Amino acid sequence: MFISLILIGLVSGVLLGLVLALMATGFNLALGVARVVNFQIGAMILWAMYGTFFAWSLLGLHPYLAIFIVAPSAFVLGYLMHRYLVIRSQSTAEDSQILFSLGLLIALQYLAQFCFSTDARSVVADNLQGALQFGPVIVQYTQLAAGAVALVVLAAMHYMLARTDLGRHLHACAQNPVGAQVSGLNVKNLSSVAMGISALCASVAGLALATLMPIYPERAFEYSVMAVVVSVLGGMGSMAGSVLGGLLVGVIISTCQAMGYGAMAQAIVYALVFITFLIRPTGLIKSKQV
Amino acid sequence: MTQTKRSVGLSPSQDGSSVTSPRRRSLMAAGLGAAAFSGFPAIVRAQANKIPVAVVVGLTGRASAWGVPVADAVKLCVDQINSSGGIKSKQGAQIELILADHQSNPQMAGTQTERVIQVSNALVVLGNATSGATVVGSAAAEKNKTAMLSTDAADTLTAKGLKYYFRIGPKASAMATTAVNFAMETAKATGVAPKKVATIADDSTFSQDAINGVLRDLKGTSWALHENVSVPAGSVSDFTPILQRLKLAGVDTIFQATFAPDGIQILRAMKTLNFDLTAWVHVLGAPYTPEFNAAVKRDGNFITDALGFVPELSRKNALLNKFSEAYRAKYGKDLDDQSSLGANSVAVLYDALERATSLDREAIAQAIRSTDLQPGANPFMIRDGVKFDSAGDNTRASGIVMQLRDEQQRIVYPASFATEKVVWPMPKWSAR
Numbered sequence: 191m192f193i194s195l196i197l198i199g200l201v202s203g204v205l206l207g208l209v210l211a212l213m214a215t216g217f218n219l220a221l222g223v224a225r226v227v228n229f230q231i232g233a234m235i236l237w238a239m240y241g242t243f244f245a246w247s248l249l250g251l252h253p254y255l256a257i258f259i260v261a262p263s264a265f266v267l268g269y270l271m272h273r274y275l276v277i278r279s280q281s282t283a284e285d286s287q288i289l290f291s292l293g294l295l296i297a298l299q300y301l302a303q304f305c306f307s308t309d310a311r312s313v314v315a316d317n318l319q320g321a322l323q324f325g326p327v328i329v330q331y332t333q334l335a336a337g338a339v340a341l342v343v344l345a346a347m348h349y350m351l352a353r354t355d356l357g358r359h360l361h362a363c364a365q366n367p368v369g370a371q372v373s374g375l376n377v378k379n380l381s382s383v384a385m386g387i388s389a390l391c392a393s394v395a396g397l398a399l400a401t402l403m404p405i406y407p408e409r410a411f412e413y414s415v416m417a418v419v420v421s422v423l424g425g426m427g428s429m430a431g432s433v434l435g436g437l438l439v440g441v442i443i444s445t446c447q448a449m450g451y452g453a454m455a456q457a458i459v460y461a462l463v464f465i466t467f468l469i470r471p472t473g474l475i476k477s478k479q480v
Numbered sequence: 481m482t483q484t485k486r487s488v489g490l491s492p493s494q495d496g497s498s499v500t501s502p503r504r505r506s507l508m509a510a511g512l513g514a515a516a517f518s519g520f521p522a523i524v525r526a527q528a529n530k531i532p533v534a535v536v537v538g539l540t541g542r543a544s545a546w547g548v549p550v551a552d553a554v555k556l557c558v559d560q561i562n563s564s565g566g567i568k569s570k571q572g573a574q575i576e577l578i579l580a581d582h583q584s585n586p587q588m589a590g591t592q593t594e595r596v597i598q599v600s601n602a603l604v605v606l607g608n609a610t611s612g613a614t615v616v617g618s619a620a621a622e623k624n625k626t627a628m629l630s631t632d633a634a635d636t637l638t639a640k641g642l643k644y645y646f647r648i649g650p651k652a653s654a655m656a657t658t659a660v661n662f663a664m665e666t667a668k669a670t671g672v673a674p675k676k677v678a679t680i681a682d683d684s685t686f687s688q689d690a691i692n693g694v695l696r697d698l699k700g701t702s703w704a705l706h707e708n709v710s711v712p713a714g715s716v717s718d719f720t721p722i723l724q725r726l727k728l729a730g731v732d733t734i735f736q737a738t739f740a741p742d743g744i745q746i747l748r749a750m751k752t753l754n755f756d757l758t759a760w761v762h763v764l765g766a767p768y769t770p771e772f773n774a775a776v777k778r779d780g781n782f783i784t785d786a787l788g789f790v791p792e793l794s795r796k797n798a799l800l801n802k803f804s805e806a807y808r809a810k811y812g813k814d815l816d817d818q819s820s821l822g823a824n825s826v827a828v829l830y831d832a833l834e835r836a837t838s839l840d841r842e843a844i845a846q847a848i849r850s851t852d853l854q855p856g857a858n859p860f861m862i863r864d865g866v867k868f869d870s871a872g873d874n875t876r877a878s879g880i881v882m883q884l885r886d887e888q889q890r891i892v893y894p895a896s897f898a899t900e901k902v903v904w905p906m907p908k909w910s911a912r
Contacts, residue, residue, distance in 0.1 A: 191728055198724050206718055308542050310741040312748070312775040321752045328724060330752045403717055404741040404775060408542060412715065448721030452711055453683075 194326035199445030201327050205337035207440025209398050212340045213413060214420035214432035215347060216391030222364040222427040223384035226276055229291040232414030233298030234389045238264055238396025239405040240306055246313050253313050253401050254335060260393050268389025272382040295414055303407040310404035318401060336398035343394045344433060347387075351429065360384055364427070423463050425473025434474055438462075531567065531839060533558070533829065534578040534602035536592045536617055537609040541584025542714075545740075545769065546609040546818050550631050551579060552811050553822030554606055557860045560806075561826070567833045575833075578602055582613050589613035593620040593628075603841050604629065604832075604848075606825050609818065611636070611685035618645045627845040629828055631821035633764060635689040638871040644845050646868055648828065649788045649821045650877040652686055652737075652763065656693025658879030659735060659761045659786035662893040664701055666759075666904050674733035674758050676706045678726050680746065682713035687737035690763040694735045706731050714741050719749040732758045740766045744775045751779055751909055758905040759784065761881075768817060773887060780884045782906040789817040789863060790882045790889040792899055797855075800862040820863050827853065827860035 213235065220228035238260050245256035279290035318331045351357035362370040363380045371377045399413075416439070424435025439459050446455035466473060535554050537547030558575045566572040578600045582589035589608040596602040597620070604627045608617035611634035618637055621628040627644050630637065633652045637645055650658075667673040677698060681691035691708065698705055706729050709722055716722075723746070726734070734757060738746065743766025750757075760783050766772040767785040791814050794801040803823055804815040815823075832847035833839075854865040854876075865876040881893035883902055890900035 194728060195721075195725055198721050202718055202721050303540070308540075308544055309771040310744055310775060311771075312744055314748070314775070319752065321754075326724075326728060328720070328753055330720060330749070332752075333718070333720070399717075404744045406542070406714075406741055408714065444718060444721050447716065447718070448725055450707065450709070450722075450725060452709070452716065452722060456712070456715075 195448045196445065197325075197327050199448035200441060201324075201329055201444075202333065202448070203441030203444030204437060205329070205333045205440070206444060207437035208337045208340035208344065208433075209395050209436070210416060210420050210440050211433040211436025212343055212391050212395040212398075213417040214424060214436055215344065215429055216388040216395070217417040217421050218427050218429065218432050219347075219360075219384050219391070220388040221421070223360050224272060224276075224381035224388075225280070225367075226272070226381075226385060227288050227291050228385070228388055229288070229414050229418070230271075230294040230298060231388065231392045231417050232410040232412065233295050233302070234264060234268065234392035235396035235399065235413045236299065236302055236405070236407065236410040238393035239400040239409070240302060240311075241393070242397045242400040243311050243313050243405055246315065247311075253315050253318075253397060254339065257339070257394065257397055260397055261390050264389040264393030265386040267386075268392075269382045269386035271389075272385035273378075276385065277378070277381075295410060299407050299410040302410070306407070308406055308408075310406045312404050313400045315401060332401045336402055339394060339398055343391065347391065348429065356383070419459060419463055422473060423459075423466055425475040428473065428475045431473050431475035438474075529571070529573050530576040531570070531573050531833060532576045532578055532600055532602045534580060534593075534596035534600060534605045534607070536580045536582055536589060536596060536605055536607035538584040538589075538613060539579070539581035542739075543582070543584035543610040543613060545771070546631075547581075547584075549816055549819035550606070550609050550822035550825075553807065553815070553819035554826055555579075556807060556810055557823055557826035557830075560859065561830055567830075569834045570836075570839060573833075573839070575829075582608060582617070584610070584613070586612040586616045590616035590620045593617040594624070597621065597624045597626050602626065603839065603844055604829055606630075606822070606829070608632070611689075615685060618642060621645070624841075625845070626841050627832075627848050629825040629848070631818055631825060632686070633690075634685040635693070636685055638873045642872060645872045646828070646848055646851075647873050648825050648866065648877070649817075649863075649874065650879050651873055652690035653693030653696070654877070655763050655786045655788070655879045656690050656735075657697050658881060658893075659763050659784075660694055660697035660701070662784070662786065662881040663733070663735075663759055663761055666893070666902055670904050672758060672905050674703045676729065676731045677703045677733045677735065678705075678707045678709060678729075678731040679735045679737075680709045680711070680722075681737040682711055682739060682742055684713050684739070687713070687739075687765065690737035690765075691735070694737075694763065698735075703733070711738075711742065713739060716742065716745070719746050720753060723749050723753055723755055727753055727755045732756075733760070735761050735763065737763045737765045740769045740772045740775075743767065743769075743772055747776050747779055747783075754909050756906070756908045760906060761786065763787075764817070767884060768882070768889060770816075773884075777887060778912075781886065781912070782883060782903050784881055784883045784892065784902070785889075786879050786881050787817055788877065788879055789820045790880065790891060791815065792882075792889060792891055793863075793880075793897070795899070796897075797862065799856050799859065803860070803862050823860045824863045824866065827858050827862070828866050830858055830860060 220226045241260040242256045245251040246253050279287050321328045321330045367377050420435040425431025443455040538544050558577050562574045566574045580592040582592050606629045608614040614632040622642050635651050635653045679691050681687040762785040764787050767783050794804045807815045836843045836847040882889040883892045891897045892902035
């Protein structure tokens with residue numbers, strides 16, 4: 191039974207971890223390129239969850255088809271929010287920027303509460319209600335789909351950052367914004383694009399999470415904290431770090447729950463973050479920017 | 481702090497209306513000056529034509545699911561009292577309702593309770609609807625020697641020796657006893673007894689009190705307790721590992737106390753895992769809430785829940801039915817557990833204000849302490865009767881058990897209230 195529980199924790203943890211990695215990647219991209227401490231990412235995730243819920247319940251769309259509405263909308267919102275709102279805070283002191291970001295998170299959370307009430311809502315797609323069984327390990331279709339979609343988006347992100355002109359431009363902005371500006375890149379626009387992509391990552395994570403758990407406004411803060419914790423643990427500004435951090439946090443949480451020590455999970459994660467800060471302040475994988 | 485025993489302020493004229501003479505105004509000013517100089521008096525008397533009463537609940541945030549129904553029911557009752565002539569024994573004094581929102585924040589519950597007492601001169605506080613908030617709010621009321629009528633169920637509140645705290649409904653452990661008694665009697669009647677039992681509760685004060693009550697009562701059974709699972713409320717992203725562990729261990733009966741979001745998640749994971757149970761008994765928690773039912777629909781069928789109220793009770797209770805109709809007409813929603821407790825709170829308040837020897841906090845608290853009301857004793861006494869013990873618990877509050885059937889709450893226990901025969905064991909997921 192011990193081995194079975196470990197296996198259950200590992201499988202659930204990896205699938206959850208991929209979604210966490212996507213959140214953290216979005217957070218890191220905003221931090222690395224746009225230099226925005228993107229605490230409002232939790233609110234983007236929350237609004238994407240509501241978007242998915244209403245696309246499913248009102249339009250009758252399968253939650254994963256809602257990605258074609260939710261993700262582009264999130265990109266546009268993230269882009270515009272940076273271009274016309276967040277950018278104004280960047281001329282202020284760093285602590286003001288952080289307060290601004292936190293304020294935005296709280297405002298967007300309360301706006302969701304005002305619009306949708308505090309009731310928990312659930313997306314229950316009929317064809318995602320089954321499960322696969324591998325020996326003692328049972329994996330829900332919703333978990334598999336969430337993990338798979340997160341993996342695909344992470345792979346696309348990696349490809350975009352490593353192999354495309356846009357990726358190279360984002361790298362340039364992240365490594366030396368002044369140099370990038372001098373060499374003719376529109377850093378301001380690229381920062382907004384980075385924020386748009388960050389929001390897109392958050393929206394896909396939100397869409398996946400909407401199929402896994404009930405949606406209610408207070409989730410926003412929880413997800414922001416989770417994105418920060420995973421980023422800090424994996425390595426601020428590092429995509430590989432985000433993935434490693436996400437998988438690590440996911441496996442710790444799920445394994446603790448499977449083994450009957452769920453209450454310890456958060457303590458272990460935060461202890462790990464604390465120890466990482468002490469012995470390796472850059473996180474588990476040092477950033478090469480983005 | 482100086483205590484003033486003299487009445488300060490307005491007094492009724494002979495024709496019953498309130499007037500203020502120049503001399504009285506001078507006295508009042510002097511009195512208020514003295515009060516301000518010496519700090520707030522411990523005993524503040526109301527104006528004779530207004531009786532300030534505060535409702536301090538969560539009107540926004542997660543706790544609003546409990547706070548709003550209480551506030552709505554209290555408003556409806558107070559409107560009816562005021563429009564029917566107010567408090568007769570106090571020359572028709574009107575109840576002045578002060579609504580305060582603690583925003584689902586326990587610390588704010590304390591601050592707001594303090595504020596309505598100190599600043600708005602509330603003579604009684606109805607609050608704070610959820611256990612975390614009430615723990616803090618009741619301390620503020622106690623400090624100010626102001627009666628708090630509470631719809632909360634956490635045992636902790638009446639275990640602290642508070643003198644001014646009065647619980648209207650059954651406490652969590654009493655509902656836990658109802659839940660376990662129901663399971664024991666049903667197992668005996670059907671011959672299908674649980675083999676291995678687990679409990680699941682979140683870390684809220686209410687849920688922990690409820691599940692501790694279950695654990696205490698389970699000691700009186702022959703059932704094997706496998707595990708007591710405790711989770712942080714609303715923070716577990718995936719319940720499947722926990723449930724797989726219980727399933728692998730052969731657990732066939734679960735007692736649960738969680739709020740709706742966790743309840744929804746657990747149910748969905750149970751279905752996915754095809755985790756079949758003999759019985760799944762909740763203590764209040766999720767199954768009776770509209771959000772749970774809207775989210776799980778038919779999947780919630782056959783879950784049982786020990787609680788104090790279901791809408792079906794109004795079928796047999798004309799007074800309750802009448803109030804339910806008025807509530808629905810005003811707010812467009814059904815009366816629920818919290819709103820019915822809110823009405824019962826006003827029933828106690830109404831009775832106490834009529835009996836109180838004067839309109840000061842101590843006299844009203846004393847009148848509440850000596851409450852002895854049977855069901856239907858006044859138009860707002862729509863649930864059980866009320867008689868408080870020395871701890872502030874209502875000795876007449878009782879619990880029932882409902883089972884979700886075709887998405888409806890049907891009473892299955894006790895037999896005297898039952899409208900449906902319980903389905904036990906629960907049908908397998910594959911057979912539904």
